[in-house]
Amino acid sequence: MTPDLATRYLGLDLRSPIVASSTPMTGDPATCRLLEDAGAGAVVLPSLFEEEILNEEIELNRSLDAGTEQFGEALSYFPTYDTFKGTGDRYLARLEKTKGLCSIPVIASLNAATPGGWVRYARLMQDAGADALELNLYHVVADPSMTGAEREATDLELIAAVHAAVSIPVAVKLSPYYSALAGFAAGAVAAGADGLVLFNRFYQPDLDLETFDVVNKVALSHPSELRLPLRWIAILRPQLGAGVGLAATSGIHSGADVVKALLVGADVAMTASAVLRGGPEQVRAIREDLVAWMAEREYESVAQMRGSASAAQVADPTAFERANYMATLHSWSTPQDLATS
Numbered sequence: 609m610t611p612d613l614a615t616r617y618l619g620l621d622l623r624s625p626i627v628a629s630s631t632p633m634t635g636d637p638a639t640c641r642l643l644e645d646a647g648a649g650a651v652v653l654p655s656l657f658e659e660e661i662l663n664e665e666i667e668l669n670r671s672l673d674a675g676t677e678q679f680g681e682a683l684s685y686f687p688t689y690d691t692f693k694g695t696g697d698r699y700l701a702r703l704e705k706t707k708g709l710c711s712i713p714v715i716a717s718l719n720a721a722t723p724g725g726w727v728r729y730a731r732l733m734q735d736a737g738a739d740a741l742e743l744n745l746y747h748v749v750a751d752p753s754m755t756g757a758e759r760e761a762t763d764l765e766l767i768a769a770v771h772a773a774v775s776i777p778v779a780v781k782l783s784p785y786y787s788a789l790a791g792f793a794a795g796a797v798a799a800g801a802d803g804l805v806l807f808n809r810f811y812q813p814d815l816d817l818e819t820f821d822v823v824n825k826v827a828l829s830h831p832s833e834l835r836l837p838l839r840w841i842a843i844l845r846p847q848l849g850a851g852v853g854l855a856a857t858s859g860i861h862s863g864a865d866v867v868k869a870l871l872v873g874a875d876v877a878m879t880a881s882a883v884l885r886g887g888p889e890q891v892r893a894i895r896e897d898l899v900a901w902m903a904e905r906e907y908e909s910v911a912q913m914r915g916s917a918s919a920a921q922v923a924d925p926t927a928f929e930r931a932n933y934m935a936t937l938h939s940w941s942t943p944q945d946l947a948t949s
């Protein structure tokens with residue numbers, strides 16, 4: 609019997625726990641359809657960045673003003689506000705098109721720069737048909753006068769404001785760099801988050817030694833990066849309860865990775881790098897791996913296996929906490945470890 613892969617995430621019924629994470633690939637509606645055909649349970653669109661919209665508006669104003677000052681006929685060949693399709697409009701049009709092509713849930717992703725922007729674009733995404741929203745909280749707090757508590761309070765206010773502004777479910781994609789993550793996670797849920805996506809990957813800048821320029825280049829992930837979300841989902845699942853959606857992201861490359869995420873308590877496993885490398889068909893390969901693993905161990909459903917290795921279930925819950933620091937360091941024993949590290 610083929611195991612039942614159905615899962616529930618953010619109150620949405622998904623036919624599979626494998627979700628295509630937010631990348632440029634999911635920005636193309638036809639590719640989203642291929643991801644659906646390959647077995648994805650949902651797709652998360654790339655983030656709409658409010659800065660892009662603001663920069664574009666500044667540029668548009670500049671070009672319109674410059675044109676009208678210099679040429680009388682400029683108004684006829686520069687775009688007007690009505691005809692100009694900016695980043696925001698294009699995003700919403702692609703979202704609508706994706707909804708038209710796909711029957712799986714389509715989750716829109718937002719990274720705004722201002723409190724008003726979070727609320728405004730969240731509403732527009734809902735109106736364009738998004739089944740849920742993923743708020744991409746990505747900051748590098750470099751202001752020495754800002755405390756962690758202040759930053760967290762601002763984030764919680766944003767979550768509450770978006771939650772109040774829309775009726776679709778809201779997930780929050782977090783960074784792992786909160787000093788007291790469990791407390792922040794509980795705060796996010798109290799502020800109205802229906803789920804958490806763990807974790808955003810921070811892309812660290814490099815330096816070009818010839819030009820001294822900062823080089824920003826995305827490096828795809830390695831499966832070992834899954835260990836951080838695994839630990840935190842295992843800890844948070846019993847704390848937050850079954851009603852809160854938990855998504856694992858970072859290092860989901862194979863069916864075995866999806867199994868691990870589900871066992872510690874994730875509702876879904878999101879994959880980006882593996883699909884960017886292998887194309888939409890990679891989802892099919894991951895799905896087949898997952899089904900084979902479950903069938904071999906006679907699991908009948910995802911529901912049956914989810915959370916069976918969370919901190920509430922394992923014999924030693926501290927294995928996910930500080931106790932395993934010492935044990936892990938002491939586990940280094942032989943030169944063979946070099947080969948597998």
Ligand SMILES: Cc1cc2nc3c(=O)[nH]c(=O)nc-3n(C[C@H](O)[C@H](O)[C@H](O)COP(=O)(O)O)c2cc1C
Binds near residue numbers: 632717826828
């Ligand atoms: C090229 C690229 C673009 C991405 N764009 C976004 C984005 O717009 N919004 C977002 O929340 N995450 C974005 N991500 C992060 C992924 O959704 C995912 O969380 C991260 O890559 C970890 O998953 P992985 O290990 O499967 O790659 C992007 C990742 C890559 C590689």
